[in-house]
Every structure is written in C-alpha cells, then in structure tokens.
Amino acid sequence: MSLKIRPVEENDAETCGKIGYEAHKSISSSHGYPSEQPSKEYAIGLIKTILSNPNSLGVLAERRGKILGSIFLHKFPPSPVAVIGPLTVHPSTEGGIGRVLMDAVIVQAHKQNYNQIRLVQSPSHIRSFVLYTKTGFTLQEPLFLMQGQPLKGKNNIQTTNVHLIENEHDISLCNELCMSAYGFTRETELRHAINQGVATILEHEGITKGYAAGIGMFGHAVAQSNEDLKTLITNAHEIMGPGFFVPARNQEILVWLFENGFRIGWPANLMTIGPYQETLMPFLPSLAY
Ligand SMILES: CC(C)(COP(=O)(O)OP(=O)(O)OC[C@H]1O[C@@H](n2cnc3c(N)ncnc32)[C@H](O)[C@@H]1OP(=O)(O)O)[C@@H](O)C(=O)NCCC(=O)NCCS
Secondary structure, eight states: OOOEEEEOOGGGHHHHHHHHHHHHHHHHHHHTOOOSSOSHHHHHHHHHHHHTOTTEEEEEEEETTEEEEEEEEEEOTTSSEEEEOOOEEOGGGOSSHHHHHHHHHHHHHHHTTOOEEEEEEOTTOHHHHHHHHHTTOEEEEEEEEEEOOOOTTTOOSOOTTEEEOOSHHHHHHHHHHHHHHHSSOOHHHHHHHHHTTOEEEEEETTEEEEEEEOSBTTOOEEESSHHHHHHHHHTOSOOBTTOEEEETTOHHHHHHHHHTTOEEEEEEEEEEESOOOOOOSOEEOOSOO
C-alpha cells in the first residue's frame, strides 16, 4: 500500500512525539550518548510547541493509517534561512521514509523562495548524515553541545557591561553585529529571547562587543572576541535546556569551558543548502543554525 504524505495536525502530536522519543532513544543508546529527546513528555511537548508556531509546519508519512515518521520546517522572518528539524522515523520502519520526508520539506522551502536551508545534525548517526548529504546538504561547522552549571558569580570576568536587552536601540545594535557575523539578522529569535528575559548585550565604551539571545540549545550568541563571548556566557543566569552548542574549531572557548567544569554532551554538525557566509567572529549557534 502506498505511502501517504500529509501535514502534521494537532492530534498527531502524541504519536509523532512518541516516535521521536523512540527514534532518539534507539540511536542514542546504541552510541552511549544521552538522548536528545529524554522523555515521551518532552518529545510530545516539543511537537506541540512547534505546531503552535505559525512560522513552522510539519509533514508526516503514514501507511494504512499508521504514522511512520515526521519532519518540521521553520522560518524566522526576516532571516532568509529556513530550518529543518526534528526529523524522526520509527526505528522499526527505517528505510526510505526519511528521504521522502526530507524531499517534501525541501520542496516546501523552495516553494516559499528559501534557497538557504539549514539544520543541526547529530553526527553519532551516520544514517542521518548520509541522508542529508544525499539531499544536498554540506557540512559547514562541527559542534559540541556543552553541559555544565551557570558561571554567574563563579568567575572574575568583568561583568558590569552586560545588561538585559530591553529597547529598540539595543535590538538595532545586536542586528548590526549579527549582520556582520551571519550576513543577516536573527531578530525574530532575539525578540523571543527578550520576551523570555534572557537576551543580553555586552557594551564597552560605546561599542557593541556581543549579544546572546539566551545561552542554551535554542539560543544563539555573537561576539567580537572570545573574551567577549566568555563574558556573555559568564553572565547567563541560566543555561536553557540541556546545554549550548559551541563550534568545535573554537579551541579557546572549549578549553575555558572544560576548566570551568563543563563537559561535552554530544557532538553535532551544522549543515547547509545554499549560500553560507562562514562566521568568522566567535559565535554560539542554536539547535536551528
Ligand atoms: C535519521 C532517520 C530519520 C533516517 O530515516 P530513514 O528512513 O532510515 O532514512 P533513509 O533510509 O531514507 O535514508 C538513509 C540513507 O542512509 C544510507 N546509509 C545508512 N548507513 C549508511 C552508511 N554507513 N554508508 C552509506 N550510506 C548509508 C541508506 O542506505 C539510505 O540511503 P538510500 O535510501 O539512498 O539507500 C531515522 O533513522 C531516525 O529517525 N533516526 C533517529 C532520529 C535521528 O537521528 N534524527 C535525525 C537527527 S539529525
């Protein structure tokens, strides 16, 4: 019987979440990593949150009424980047379903005029790396998810120049910095972090040295130097979610985090389709890009 591809609806969240949980449990346990989706409740909650976002859409594959897997596509207007994830297929039905789902959302992204598509892959899983490579993605940036306790108050890095982002002027300063790092702004995500009360900016003698749209798996940060990035990390009251991503090539930040008790949770890869400006400034990517 043929495979049916259709949008994910609200009442699919539970089944898709359970499949996501099973898929990640299966892959993480075979590699000895903690699961990216640690419980069924987390996995179902994640899908419900995605479905409540008007800038996200989901596609699922089903056969004889049985859901086999799902995938999601996200937009962050005005950012020109569309992001894919999570993609999960039930471990008992792996084999071709991932490809069909990937093709479906790539077509959607192109239809909506997005030629920059990105995702963060878990490289412990060769299968997903092959799938993404075959669907046109290139590995740009190996990452590590860093796990540890907030450093606020435990470090003697100068902290007085960091404050919460509260006004439009701060937002425009962050946008300028983001523009030089990425070639575009990430204002939607920045505003989301501001609403959560976790967006910070570092200024020194009238110069914007960096900003963080939260330190965590869904946050991102850009800084002029590694010292500035350390200051932003040090001033985070909380680390949101299971940790935050650091580019593996940033040896200085990794060593500094190790010295401060952080450990690697799991590796990941930032992969892209379409134009990509390599970020030369120190930065922390989010789970999206
Ligand atoms: C990743 C996942 C979605 C893939 O789903 P799937 O239905 O198995 O994917 P597909 O079969 O369409 O594609 C996998 C491809 O990898 C190929 N492959 C697997 N191992 C390979 C290897 N060692 N070398 C080369 N190719 C390999 C397969 O042959 C297949 O390619 P083909 O269809 O052209 O033959 C599924 O395994 C899953 O849910 N995993 C757990 C969650 C996860 O890791 N999600 C992605 C997070 S980044």
